[in-house]
Amino acid sequence: MIQPHGGKLIKRIADNEERDFILSLNLKRIYIEKDEALDAEKIAIGSFSPLEGFMDREDLKSVCSHLSLKNGIVWSIPILLQIDDPSHLKIGEKVLLVDKTDNNPVAVMDISDIYKLNKKEIANTVFGTLDENHPGVKRLFSKGDYSIGGKIKLLNRPSFPNKEYELDPEETREIFRERGWKTVVAFQTRNAPHRAHEYLHRLGMEIAEGLFIHPIIGLKKEGDFDSSVILKAYQILINSYYPHRKVLLAGLSTSMRYAGPREAVFHAIVRKNYGCTHFMVGRDHAGVGDYYDPFAAHKIFDEIPDIGIKIVKFYNVFHCDRCGGIVSENTCSHPEEMITKISMTKIRKALSEGKRPPSTMLREEVADFLIENFNLVTEDYR
Ligand SMILES: [Zn+2]
CATH class of the missing domain: 3.10.400.10 (Sulfate adenylyltransferase)
Incomplete structure (x- = not known):
């Protein structure tokens, strides 16, 4: 049943x-x-x-x-x-x-x-x-x-940093109704937004009436960005580039579990509860290190029954010099020397040295903010 x-x-x-x-x-x-x-x-x-x-x-x-x-x-x-x-x-x-x-x-x-x-x-x-x-x-x-x-x-709400950025499922459902969004695509993240994320956001805004950006702001692992920094970086990106009428940003204070494919299913069910109709699953969703096949989080949805939210699967997204923009393995087949992989590890390293990563990886507005507010989770999982 x-x-x-x-x-x-x-x-x-x-x-x-x-x-x-x-x-x-x-x-x-x-x-x-x-x-x-x-x-x-x-x-x-x-x-x-x-x-x-x-x-x-x-x-x-x-x-x-x-x-x-x-x-x-x-x-x-x-x-x-x-x-x-x-x-x-x-x-x-x-x-x-x-x-x-x-x-x-x-x-x-x-x-x-x-x-x-x-x-x-x-x-x-x-x-x-x-x-x-x-x-x-x-x-x-x-x-x-x-x-x-x-x-x-x-009985009482637990206290937690950045709670003011959260919305209850009842509230997001109401906002979606008020805005007349019949289709809403949810974007899960635990990171500051780079250009590959932006590409996915834009695709999300093409396929659905609304984009719900819903970063996890619960407990994370050492080396992840502090949640308040992530939320503000998103506000900068949204204010600088996105049509406000198409986007809603809110935090979700639950821990990252780093369970890869199983967590992708969990994340999808949770977003369904917030009223979303579509959920994006990219490469190595909720993965950590190399514990999971990068596309296991796609395959798992073929093994379970329909959970009532449409899964939008994305593959490798990168910058291609020849194409002159962000593309994916579905839309570009140029050789590796023309490709710039967009990796948060590389971005973090540049930012930690006070350097702006190339604008093909990170928007300058976001880069400047992250350099000024370089704040990673240092205490491991507490
Ligand atoms: Zn290309």
Whole structure:
């Protein structure tokens, strides 16, 4: 049984009265990390619809082996609440999930399952590796050996930098309606925009009535650009070059998981929930290092049922001197000596030395801003 995603948003938010009542109960507290507090929020506001809570063992097993929840709905990424020691907890208990960074009681949870994780099996199926240099594997292994599952309800929004740039799925759907966009293509990114991204944005604006640029601003890995820098770089690009009536920019505070093809499916489902009709998947989507075949994130969509959002696949995009612009392997076959690959690694290196990369790679306005605000994530995954 395959069910559509993102028809009706499933929301799990307590109203003020309910929140006050729950907080008055003096429930047992579970202290959670920021990424889990953000996951709880995303479950509650419908970004992760149809999830209603953290996964129990049946959903986890089904996601790992069948790319679907136990009810048959396609889902590709485990959404877990890992804990070290569950001995003080019991099934059927209501607990408060408290953000340990600021003692904010984020959500209430009805525990329906407590189980030990087989982390190696999860790492192997979700990330395709046991290598702890992989940031997703590292995160999974560094958290608790047990997991608790159960429905949640949001009590308070978690705090996080750049939250003012976020929109809830309900809000983006409303904006798309107001603007009369019947087709909206979503662009996922975790990076500052370079010319190959721009090429994809323009193609997006050609094929759909609206372009939704939705950078991940949650926890990322060491060496990625700071999220506020990415958002401002996007504003500069949009203000300098794009027709405002065609573009919406908002942040998405969820962690990057670097799960390649599985994360591409997850990203598509999430954007469907925000009201998008199309989702762009480029080369090595959500990849890291060389853990994934660069086109595995394309192929996976051929292996799963229709998830109700059209996948727009892109291949290698580069600058060609002979063609005189940004092209792709679908539109240019000139030899390598005429080609400039546009790589964020090269761009970052130039910027770190205070140099503008060639304008064939990065817009000058964006380059100048990034040189002035060269700010990378330095603390690894925290
Ligand atoms: Zn060419």
